[in-house]
Amino acid sequence: MATAEEFFSLQRDYWDQVAENDGFDLESVSVPSSMIGRITGLIPYDCVGQLYPYPILVNLYAKAGLHRYNMLQGTNFKLASLIKFNMLQNCVSSFYMTLLAHDPADSSLEKTFQVQVDEQKYGTLDMGVSIARPKGEVTSEKPFIPHSYGGAFADDDIFKGELPDWPSDGDLKDETRFYVVKESEWRATDWIFMYLELAVCANDRSITDMRQKTEVMSQLEIVKVAIETANGDVEPPIERLKAKSANVYITFKGLEEPRAPRRLFEVGVDLERKAIVRRVIDEHTGDLKLVGKLCGGQYHKRPWLARQKREETQSCEKRARLG
Incomplete structure (x- = not known):
């Protein structure tokens, strides 16, 4: 069994790997067996043909991310489908979503987006969208924070x-x-x-x-x-x-x-x-x-x-x- 020092070292290594992907693509991020059940990390969900928690709310969060992008860029992207997301193990969570969006005026214009939504309170609408971008674009140089309390x-x-x-x-x-x-x-x-x-x-x-x-x-x-x-x-x-x-x-x-x-x-x-x-x-x-x-x-x-x-x-x- 890992000591407290080893545990925190493994946890720091885990979050360093998560930060390299801004919380989105975690397929290559490994969770050591000694941390399973103890890590306060991100839970990944595959949304393609599988059940996932809070489907209505998560899809609305994805739409809110596209809404931010459209407001800033003057575009009109709509949510086509949610591909996957990662969320914290908290009642007030952050969601790192990968989704597919299209432009209704141009059926050939389809893009994969990354959206980060941070909840601030439970039981009422209080949320922020800190990332909303086509996948592959870097739109922020802010350091990675698992749960942003900014806004x-x-x-x-x-x-x-x-x-x-x-x-x-x-x-x-x-x-x-x-x-x-x-x-x-x-x-x-x-x-x-x-x-x-x-x-x-x-x-x-x-x-x-x-x-x-x-x-x-x-x-x-x-x-x-x-x-x-x-x-x-x-x-x-x-x-x-x-x-x-x-x-x-x-x-x-x-x-x-x-x-x-x-x-x-x-x-x-x-x-x-x-x-x-x-x-x-x-x-x-x-x-x-x-x-x-x-x-x-x-x-x-x-x-x-x-x-x-x-x-x-x-x-x-x-x-x-x-x-």
């Missing part, structure tokens, strides 16, 4: 500190701060829905498999979107969606409140919820930080369902009297 820093004070409260209707009329995004615009902007999915999934990591994605995530429906930026004089206003620092306010339906009485849903009640997601892309490092939270909502009765429920009840009562 992007905004130049404007309104994007620092805690997330704001939900703006009032009066606030939203202030066009120097807010732009209410048209439905046609947010439907054409897939990262807005990705932000919502990230906020929901990070808030409840029990949403882990594809069956739950169908049952939960596919029910999400955006109602209204507003974006707050520091550059209110941008023309046309839709260009504000490209701001490197922004607070995105999303009103949505489809996520039931667990504490709500079941009878509310049986008579046809929609619950409008709210999500706030802050995006900051550091002007100096290019790092992306996403922080988000879910807010309370308001119930809205669906008259046609309530009417249908009453008609069904009256029909049953009538049949009972005739019987």
Whole structure:
């Protein structure tokens, strides 16, 4: 059995090998038998035809990495498939992902990307993307850190500190701060829905498999979107969606409140919820930080369902009297 000194020496050697590959390609990195079960290292997962943990969340993290790359490079790469990833053995982890992406406008344009995502908190959306690049490119000279606690820093004070409260209707009329995004615009902007999915999934990591994605995530429906930026004089206003620092306010339906009485849903009640997601892309490092939270909502009765429920009840009562 290895002594403490030998153990730490082996661990340093392991991390030196990992650092040579920036945490991505670990096929040639060996783990000594004396360290198995003791090393606080990276766990590799092959995603091609195999099961892996948190598939919905990990795929969203991969999309967030491509989102950062597209924001900085003016491209439009979409996730085609996740190839593999390595993650820490912590509840708050870093993910080193290798993925395949394509450009919908050019089917021949397909690239392998490397993306590093670092979670900062458990149970809420608080993550950073420190690497998002085509494989083979070197985009950072920062030393390798297994779990980065850094992140992007905004130049404007309104994007620092805690997330704001939900703006009032009066606030939203202030066009120097807010732009209410048209439905046609947010439907054409897939990262807005990705932000919502990230906020929901990070808030409840029990949403882990594809069956739950169908049952939960596919029910999400955006109602209204507003974006707050520091550059209110941008023309046309839709260009504000490209701001490197922004607070995105999303009103949505489809996520039931667990504490709500079941009878509310049986008579046809929609619950409008709210999500706030802050995006900051550091002007100096290019790092992306996403922080988000879910807010309370308001119930809205669906008259046609309530009417249908009453008609069904009256029909049953009538049949009972005739019987």
